[in-house]
Amino acid sequence: MLGKLSFTQRSPGVGELPFDPMPFMDEVTRYAYFRLGSREDAEDVAAQVHHAALRARTVDNPRLYLLGIARRKVADNLRRRKGIRFAPLSAADRASSSFSDAVHLHRDVAAVLRSISDDHREVLVLKYVVEMSAEEIATLTGRTPAAVNSLLQRAREAFANAAGDQFQEELP
Amino acid sequence: MNESQLKSMLTEFAEPVTFRPPQRRPYPWKFVVASAAGICAVTAVFLMTPRVSEAAQAVHRMELALANVSTMTCDQYIHYGDRPDTWAMHTDYAHGAWKMRSRIGTSMEITFLVRDGVVFRYDKKHGSVVREPYQGWLGNLSSALEFAKQQTNFGLTEPPQVHIEDSPAMKGRPTYTLVMERAEDEYYTRILVDRQTDLPILSETSVRYGKNEALQHVRMVYNFSPNLTPSQFDPASFGPPIIDLRTAMKAFLEESKRPMAAVGETQIHRVEATPTGTVYVLTSCPKDGDTRAVTASGGDSSTYCIAGMTSPGGTWGDTDIHTLEQADGRSFSVTTFVPVDPGKIPQRLRIGVGPAQAKVVETGHATLPVTRIRADRPAYTAALIMDQAIDQVRISQESVRADWFRDHDRFEEELKYRWRAYHEAVAFIPRFGELRVSALATCLRKLGRDEEADRVIRELGPQPVKRFP
Secondary structure (H helix, E strand, O other), X not given: OOOOOOOOOXXXXXXXXXXXXXXXXXXXXXXXXXXXXXXXXXXXXXXXXXHHHOOOOOOOOHHHHHHHHHHHHHHHHHHHOOOOOOOOOOHHHHHOOOOOOHHHHHHHHHHHHHHOOHHHHHHHHHHHHOOOOHHHHHHHHOOOHHHHHHHHHHHHHHXXXXXXXXXXXXXX | OEHHHHHHHHHHHHOOOOOOOOOOOOOOHHHHHHOHHHHHHHHHHOOOOOOOOHHHHXXXXXXXXXXXXXXXXXXXXXXXXXXXXXXXXXXXXXXXEEEEEEOOOOOOOEEEEEEOOEEEEEEOOOOEEEEEEOOOOOOOOOOHHHHHHHHHHOOOOOOXXXXXXXXXXXXXXXXXXXXXXXXHHOEXXXXXXXXXXXXXXXXXXXXXXXXXXXXXXXXEEEEEOOOOOHHHHOHHHHOOOEEEHHHHHHHHHHHHOOOOEEEOOEEEEEEEEXXXXXXXXXXXXXXXXXXXXXXXXXXXXXXXXXEEEEOOOOOOOOOHHHHOHHHHOEEEEEEEEEEOXXXXXXXXXXXXXXXXXXXOOOOEEEEEEOEEOOOOOOHHHOOOOOHHHHHHHHOOHXXXXXXXXXXXXXXXXXXXXXXXXXXXXXXXXXXXXXXXXXXXXXXXXXXXXXXHHHHHHHHHOOOOOOOOO
């Protein structure tokens, strides 16, 4: 058993954290939800990320740092189970959304997301939900920016194909 | 579909998924009024927050919830500095009975079963179960509350500052975080609490044992109301026959009344040799004395080195039952000698006796017959709670031999035993091998094998641990 101990140094307290993780937690939760398809699992990952953030010492880019942790936690979660499910959101969740036909949209998008690969889901959520640049995605995922752009293009096409549509590039 | 439409679909799909800030739960007045006396008592003892703040109320609620826990499991994880988490202890609690599996994953794993004022100590490696009255040396185990306090306050005697932080939901359940700090003690603990039950989900504490020690982090993960069965708290489930410590002590002391020899005020009770030639000498001296066996030499001029000196019960406490001082006022100790030439077992040994100090001073001696035993240790070590101390002496044997050859400038032989010492340490606890690498490399350099020394340090020495992420 552990006996009486003397404390000569502590972990950083909240007031001493190099950054406040709260502003990024919605993005972390959404990222995890896109990867895992389960609100509960996404919240678990967010909780773990939040606690890991409290151990942080020096962080240059808090968002990248938190998403990096989330990425590892998601990978751990995926290793423990097969596939993703995109369970229906609760009535409260749907009511809080801002669009009119939330139920149908959710059902459709969930089906499309289920049908595309995990790499494609990840790059889509990072680009369009978390709104990261190709360079940031490259840093996070260990790819080159060119590879990210290429993957992104394939992901958009895969998403459009699964939605029964055709992806068309917008003119600059 | 174009990029704008795709983005719109995905953002709208994701919009409802947000980080849910936990909701404040109304103070459970009904529960608190019924237990007002308990609250006051617990508050005074535990955190002693001077004003009834929101954080203090949360602490009270958690204490009340813990005090009413009937079954619980808890896992303790520890990491030092940058090292990864190590699962150190698993605890089961049910209706006043405790089972604690400690030092998990090491050769020193011990399971303690505490119930009805009795503790059973199961040593899986040595296949022994020892029963003795519980005298509190595992801490106050009167309730889950007392256990949780000890896992988070680490002997803190003054009240820490407590505040609440919001934290994300865990498995769909709202939570909050209690943070306890005390600047004077540089104390820091964080407890994630289930807002619906007021029970802790996990706690994290950082500690440092000494100025030059790495920072240690202790994480406790709780699970309440698990399905635990009475058979899990049955000492017979361990398997080996149960040794009653008081009965074994009585028999041991009775036998000790007939020592093999007396040298001054020191009595020599047993001289036993294992098949590899390791010799254990059991001696006793008056309670205030400090003499014991300090030298051993064979009639055929074989050379022995001291590998260690141990006393009963040194690992877990110094209550009367462990030190054997209750019965006849004498202190017992065991000195372990290893022959420089392993396997050579003389018929008789000259045992020198003297004070227990760094410099060997022999005040008398006796030449005694050696009893050969089949095991790697004397039979009394299980009942005297000495198995683990003997293990620690045992793994130092090869280093002791290596030191002897080093002191006699026989570096090739030293190297042979340095390697054996390294492998013994790795087999005991893998990380212990790192502690042997420096001496190994020094020996290689003395033999002019610098490149090999560098490689040994590089490949077998302490490895940098990658930070996550």
